[in-house]
Amino acid sequence: MLSVEINLIGVPAFVVNVSARGEFRLAAINHAEELAIGKTAAEVVGRPLTECLPKTVVAHVTARFSECVGKRAVHSYDEMLDIPGKAQWWRTTLTPVIDPQSGDVTQLVGIAVEITERKKTEDDLLVKAFQDPLTSLANRARFELDIEDCMAEAVYTRRGFGIAVIDLDGFKPINDRYGHRRGDDVLRHVASLLKLTARENETVARIGGDEFAMRVTAATETELNGKVEALRRFVDRALSMSDIGVQVGASIGSAMWTGGISFGELFDIADADMYRRKAVRKSLAA
Template identity: 30%
Template sequence: MAPSLPPLSQVLDLLPDAVCIVDEHGQLLFVNVAFERLLGYAATEVHGRLLFDFIHPDDRDATLRQARALMEGGGERHFRNRYLHRQGHAVDLLWSAHWLPEQRLRIGVAREIGELQRAERELEHHANHDPLTGLANRRRLELALRNALAEAAESSGQVSLLYVDLAGFKQVNDRDGHEAGDRVLCEVAKRLQQGVRQIDLVARIGGDEFVVLLPGCDAGHARGMAQQLCQQLRVPCALRDGPLRMDASIGIATFPADGRTPDALLAHADKAMYASRGCR
């Protein structure tokens, strides 16, 4: 006697991913056991309800557009969105969807990707931030600077850069060790961030070199900001062998007067920093 196949629903219940079948209006006709495991709702609780009722409010419009595009023969078969768990927290899902025009049904298979999302965010953070201070690194600065220059060129606005170099930092490392030097760099990073606007970007691009990006800021305001930051950096920094009075040299460059490209502005600000007498 030939073996008989089990009902398809039993097979689908073995899958680790959630499987949903909805009609053309988005009404749920079938969900497997994994749906309850991911979102906390049993099949009997969701049958007949709209799938969109379970989607995170911020993702509903985009998901509806995806569904419509899929049913019209376009859209993306794989997309991400967030659903709301029965307990109220968001669940990140990766969907693979298919439209059956003859049956007027959509089939979707969803996988929980919270760990993947966190890993991606962590990798992105490491790629764009200085590991010691948490500030933006050169890569992120260059990207932000390109965007700021593009916006300024379109609106006939201005952008300024402050190139900050600490005075006597090598002596701190030589006298107190690299651990003390790291504490100084972190303190400098903290003071620079506290001294700028929310729209500004502070980046560490070298050992003791920092750059402050000031979108929409002209040369006059940039000079005022440089003086203010110098005053904040002069406040002694507590070290094991006693307080350290920090100082800095700051060079200023402003778009479009001092350059129209990221490289040109950075070079001008670097040169101005070396030419300056600092804030001493």
């Protein structure tokens, strides 16, 4: 009866028998499921999952089925499977069939809906939500999330870190004299310089305007200060932009996270340090 019912369903559907030892064996699949897995019902019905699915996904699928048996309730989840030879996202819903006498889960009835395009749209929106469109760096929201994650991790790992806040000096005259397009070129160039100096796990972000921020791995404040000074020497240089030569400086402040303060407080400390340094640079240049 179940095989007839699932054949009326337009999306991939299947029935799995569950043994007393928790083993899974396909009992029925509809035509849409045949197309999804690249095998016919005659090839897989009555066989264990290990003989029906690629080795690369069978362990994952078995784990999902076991979760449903353990919950003894409808179980829905998103997953990416490479079947057959094409990676696709699926939204799978499993419904357990429980024997009224023994109380055991004897079958799972599954329906899978392909959601690859929806997932791609969601991923694109997520990227846009956390990425600066001009430089492709992280934006302030993403930077804040990453720093909060570092704070939580540091409580257990005791790994130190700090942040650097970078504000460009002499940027406004570039916009005024050469236009915003050239100003954007400068911002993208500075972004590339910052990415070159960052380690793989160090987030670089554009906070807004001509202000950037970076997470810096450092065990002590002395190490942080040394890294920030090296960063200052690297970024605080003349930039050659196409047919014009522009002088862009960088005032950089920093703060070491020592526990017990929020992202906002840590950022404010680094930001205040940056403005102090900017004032000193202005007084020396006067």
